[in-house]
Amino acid sequence: MRAGISTAALFLRRNNEDALPLFDEWRVDCAEVFLTSFSEYEPEFSRMLASRKGNVRVHSVHVLNTQFEPQLYNAHPRVKADAYAWLDKVLKSANFLGADHYTFHGIARLKRSFRDDFKRIGTLTQELYEYCAARGVALCYENVEWAYYNRPGVFRELKARCPRLSGVLDIKQARISGYGYAEYLSEMGGDIAHVHVSDIGTDGKMCLPGEGTFDFEELFRRLKGVGFDGPVLIENYNTDYGDLLQLKRSYEFLAELCEKYN
Secondary structure, eight states: OEEEEEGGGGTTTSOHHHHHHHHHHTTOOEEEEEEOSGGGGSHHHHHHHHHHOTTOEEEEEEEOGGGTTGGGGOSSHHHHHHHHHHHHHHHHHHHHHTOOEEEEOOSBOOOTTOOOOHHHHHHHHHHHHHHHHTTTOEEEEEOOTTBSOOSTTHHHHHHHHSTTOEEEEEHHHHHHHTSOHHHHHHHHGGGEEEEEEOEEOTTSOEEOTTSSSOOHHHHHHHHHHTTOOSEEEEOOOTTSOSSHHHHHHHHHHHHHHHHHHO
8 A cells, every 4th residue: 555645635725736746845655636627637737747746656637527527427429429528638638647547426416306327327337437448547436425426335336337447435425425434445345446535533524634533543454454555545625734744744644554554
């Protein structure tokens, strides 16, 4: 296992082109780049990022879900084609950055009338997986309270129809969803591509790993138990901490744990 940080943790503090050099200065082993706008999906932007990342290994890319991901499942061919055009830009960006994983939310559960259709969604997910794989990037479904994988059991249904699908375990989203993270971890098992971590304080507010009450030792034991050896990435909100050095110390805390459980 190896520790890393998502650039999402620096939202409105450092743009991506400044976040990666900062991670390099801190000797952060790996990162996830959160592309947050249409201009950042352009491959030229990621070419520039790649020139500034130094020794940081970019493991994965993430995007602002609602901008095009739900439309990848749209029944209207024109809508779907436009969404795939944006997906193609993101995959090219991943290639420039050396990222071979794509953290994916898929459909946003915004309408009360939404109903699961595992057969249809599973078939379309397999189509998406093959499209990404042909371009050297693995599609990885993340558990997210307000998106398609919003409860245990969904990944199992998708996996039955898309056998090579990977998962992303997000601790805070499990907490928000009301299910224990261990349920998601057990379901994804050896298919976890990477983990998003945060901590929780005694006041119930989210904080950086190592600053709260979350049992990271138990998490790492469980991860090791399913054979996980990938990145464990800090993905906090930018309001969860004060000084940037707090984030650096949190990374160092996580890096020590990774070393212990390797």
